[in-house]
Amino acid sequence: MLLFRFISKNSKKLSQRGMERTASANMSAMRSACSFAGQTITLAKFFTCNNLIMYQQYLLRRGTSRNTISFYMRRLRSLYNQAVKEGAIQRIPGLFSVVFTGYVRTKKRAVSPDVIRKLKELDLSKNPKLAFWRDIFMLSFYLQGISFVDMVYLKKEDKQEGTIIYERKKTGTQISIPLSTPARAILEKYSQEATLSYLLPFIIDNKKKERTQYETALRTYNRKLKELAKMLGITINLTTYVARHTWATTAFHQGVPVSIISQAMGHKTEEITRIYLASFNMEEMSKAQQAVLSTILPKATNRKEKRKMQRKENGKEFVRHCTSDGQIQCKHKVFD
Numbered sequence: 001m002l003l004f005r006f007i008s009k010n011s012k013k014l015s016q017r018g019m020e021r022t023a024s025a026n027m028s029a030m031r032s033a034c035s036f037a038g039q040t041i042t043l044a045k046f047f048t049c050n051n052l053i054m055y056q057q058y059l060l061r062r063g064t065s066r067n068t069i070s071f072y073m074r075r076l077r078s079l080y081n082q083a084v085k086e087g088a089i090q091r092i093p094g095l096f097s098v099v100f101t102g103y104v105r106t107k108k109r110a111v112s113p114d115v116i117r118k119l120k121e122l123d124l125s126k127n128p129k130l131a132f133w134r135d136i137f138m139l140s141f142y143l144q145g146i147s148f149v150d151m152v153y154l155k156k157e158d159k160q161e162g163t164i165i166y167e168r169k170k171t172g173t174q175i176s177i178p179l180s181t182p183a184r185a186i187l188e189k190y191s192q193e194a195t196l197s198y199l200l201p202f203i204i205d206n207k208k209k210e211r212t213q214y215e216t217a218l219r220t221y222n223r224k225l226k227e228l229a230k231m232l233g234i235t236i237n238l239t240t241y242v243a244r245h246t247w248a249t250t251a252f253h254q255g256v257p258v259s260i261i262s263q264a265m266g267h268k269t270e271e272i273t274r275i276y277l278a279s280f281n282m283e284e285m286s287k288a289q290q291a292v293l294s295t296i297l298p299k300a301t302n303r304k305e306k307r308k309m310q311r312k313e314n315g316k317e318f319v320r321h322c323t324s325d326g327q328i329q330c331k332h333k334v335f336d
Contacts, residue, residue, distance in 0.1 A: 001088050003046045004030055004039045007079055020211040021169075029075035032059070043089045047080050049098045056099045066104045073101045110245040111236055116141060118232055133224035135186050136200075137243050142183035144175075144264040145244030148221060152214050154199040159187070168266040175266045 007030040014023035036058045037046055045051065052073075059069050077096045083089045120138055124131035140146050149169050158166045162184075164177040179187075193201035202217045203210050218240070225238040236242070244265070251261050 029072045032072050052099050073099050110249040139186045140243035143177050145247035148240040152202040173266040
């Protein structure tokens with residue numbers, strides 16, 4: 001049997017059972033595999049150790065990230081197991097051990113509260129369509145970093161007495177979010193455009209598949225976020241996850257316990273939350289270092305002298321200056 005026919009048939013069955021997300025993932029893996037091997041390759045020819053290794057090398061040459069490669073391989077492995085179960089192909093022990101199916105931890109992107117503030121205050125009165133996507137980003141931040149897919153599928157019934165209660169798509173965890181004033185304002189602003197049972201105007205055509213409307217909205221959202229980042233003049237690429245990472249990081253820096261952040265974000269374990277919080281900026285690390293060093297430095301007669309000794313202890317001489325917005329910053333030079 002041809003690879004693309006088997007996967008297409010499998011994905012159609014999944015869609016009929018309401019498993020649109022898995023079906024979409026399988027089709028994505030199929031398109032990638034067929035771009036390498038063509039649509040005429042059979043299951044038996046594709047699922048060999050040598051072919052999988054060459055496919056992985058093909059993806060690496062194209063600059064595909066290791067996590068994306070793993071995504072494709074894990075999808076193909078699942079489909080391969082299904083093909084074996086149906087008797088369409090013979091099992092090859094350890095077939096997928098020759099390719100990468102793991103996970104590489106990536107640095108989570110977050111922006112400073114100042115960037116969030118500038119985005120909120122950005123004058124988009126002449127561009128209401130872009131203003132809508134800015135508001136959606138802000139709403140994600142206001143709703144404890146809610147993921148875009150969960151925001152799209154929020155139902156009107158999920159809004160209950162000043163609280164949003166929903167089940168996270170990824171984990172099935174139920175999350176309750178107190179509605180803040182700015183979040184309530186955004187929901188009310190766009191409630192008239194939400195014509196169906198959903199809270200926001202993403203899925204608005206009952207003649208089209210909900211999954212298709214979600215995917216279209218996601219592509220548009222990411223494209224508009226790039227425009228917003230350019231308008232703000234920031235180098236960090238704004239994505240749907242930035243609001244989520246920023247909420248978690250900001251909450252942590254404000255002293256919110258990891259257990260509470262974990263619960264707010266719907267993580268199954270605190271370890272997952274700690275991945276979000278693993279990247280401290282250098283300013284915070286510097287403050288932590290100073291706090292530790294201050295406990296062992298000689299006693300100083302005044303604060304100025306103590307700060308000077310702390311800087312020397314670090315082997316750096318800091319020069320203070322004021323920026324145009326009145327903030328005090330420090331530059332340093334290393335002692336010889």
